[in-house]
Amino acid sequence: MLIADDQLLVRRGLVLMLGPEPAVEVVGEAADGAQAVELARRLRPDVVVMDIRMPVLDGIAATARLTQEVPDCRVLALSTFDMDEHVVAALRAGACGFLPKDISPEELVTALRVVHTGEAVVAPRLLTRLISSYVTAPQRPERPATTVGPAGILVELTPRERETWRLIATGLDNAAIAEAMFISPSTVKNHITALFAKLQVRDRAQAVIAAYEAGLVRAGERE
Numbered sequence: 001m002l003i004a005d006d007q008l009l010v011r012r013g014l015v016l017m018l019g020p021e022p023a024v025e026v027v028g029e030a031a032d033g034a035q036a037v038e039l040a041r042r043l044r045p046d047v048v049v050m051d052i053r054m055p056v057l058d059g060i061a062a063t064a065r066l067t068q069e070v071p072d073c074r075v076l077a078l079s080t081f082d083m084d085e086h087v088v089a090a091l092r093a094g095a096c097g098f099l100p101k102d103i104s105p106e107e108l109v110t111a112l113r114v115v116h117t118g119e120a121v122v123a124p125r126l127l128t129r130l131i132s133s134y135v136t137a138p139q140r141p142e143r144p145a146t147t148v149g150p151a152g153i154l155v156e157l158t159p160r161e162r163e164t165w166r167l168i169a170t171g172l173d174n175a176a177i178a179e180a181m182f183i184s185p186s187t188v189k190n191h192i193t194a195l196f197a198k199l200q201v202r203d204r205a206q207a208v209i210a211a212y213e214a215g216l217v218r219a220g221e222r223e
Contacts, residue, residue, distance in 0.1 A: 001018070001024055001025065001026050001027065001047045001048070001049060002027060002028045002030065002036065002039055002040055002043060002045040002048045002049070003015065003028070003029050003048075004030040004031075004033065004035070004036035004048055004049065004050045004051055004059065004062065005030075005031075005049075005051040006031050006032055006051065006054045006055055007051075008031075010051070011029045014026075014049065014108075017105045017108060018105070018109070021109050023109075024112060027043050027045050028045070031055075032055050032057060033050075033054050033056060033057030033058055033059055033062030034057040035056075036048060036050060036054075036059075036066070037062050037065050037069065037070075040066055040069075040070045041069060041070060044070065044073065045073060046116055047076055048066065048073055048076070049078060050075050050076065050095065051077075052078065052086045052087065052090060053086070059077060059078075059090060060093050063090050063093040063095050064093040064094060066094070067093060067094030074096045074115050074116070075090070075094065075095040076096060076097060076098065076099065076111060076115050076121060077090040077091075077095040077097070077098035077099075078098065078100075079098055080100070080101055088209065091122075091205045091206060091209060092209060094202065095205070096118075096119075096120050096121060096202070096203055096205065097111070097115065097121030097205055098121075098122055099111055118203070119204070120203040120204040120205040120206075122204075122205055153198060153199060153210075153214065154216065160191055161191055161198070162216070163181060164177060164191040164192060164195055165207065165216060166211065166216055167181070168192070168204055168208060169207070169208045169212070169216060169217045170217060174188045174189065174192070
C-alpha cells in the first residue's frame with residue numbers, strides 16, 4: 001500500500017495504525033499527488049490511500065493519472081468531510097471509494113481488503129447521499145438517444161439490467177437485489193457483469209454516479 005497525504009502527521013498516523021496488521025504492508029509515502037504517481041509507477045502498490053487535497057497535483061488529478069498509467073493500482077480516497085464534492089470528482093476519476101479521515105483502524109483495514117478485491121468501499125447509503133447532493137441529472141432528450149453515454153446507454157440495456165442498475169443506485173447490495181427481483185445472487189452477479197461492461201464502469205461507485213447522470217434515479221429516491 002502507498003500512502004499519499006501532504007500532512008506528515010497523517011501519513012505517520014496511518015503507518016502506525018496499520019503497523020499491527022500482517023496483511024498490510026506500507027511500501028511508500030508521498031507528500032503530493034505527483035509523488036504519488038511517480039512512486040506508484042515504480043513500486044506498483046495494490047492500493048493507494050489518496051488524500052483529496054494536496055499540493056503540486058491534487059488527489060483527483062493524481063487518481064485520474066493512476067487510472068490511466070497504473071490500472072492495476074486501486075485508489076481509496078480520503079476526505080476530511082463526508083459531504084465533499086471533490087469525493088464525487090475522485091470517484092469519477094477512477095477512485096474505488098472514499099473514507100473520512102477519522103475512521104477507526106478496523107474500518108480502514110476492512111476498507112483496504114474490500115478495495116483490494118475489486119469492490120467499491122463506499123457504504124451504499126452514504127454514496128447515494130453524496131451523489132444526490134453533487135450529481136445533477138441532465139435534461140432528458142426529446143427522443144431516445146442511440147449513442148453510448150450516461151443517458152444513451154439506457155436504450156442499450158435489457159429490462160433486467162436496467163432494473164439491476166436502478167437497485168444498485170438506490171443502495172442495495174447483491175443479496176437485496178436478488179430478493180427484490182426474485183432471482184438468485186449468481187444471476188444478479190451476471191447482470192452486474194454485463195451492466196458494468198455496457199456502462200464502461202469499474203465498480204458500484206461509478207455505476208451509481210452514471211445512474212444519476214442518466215436520470216435513472218433522482219436525488220432522495222429509494223427502492
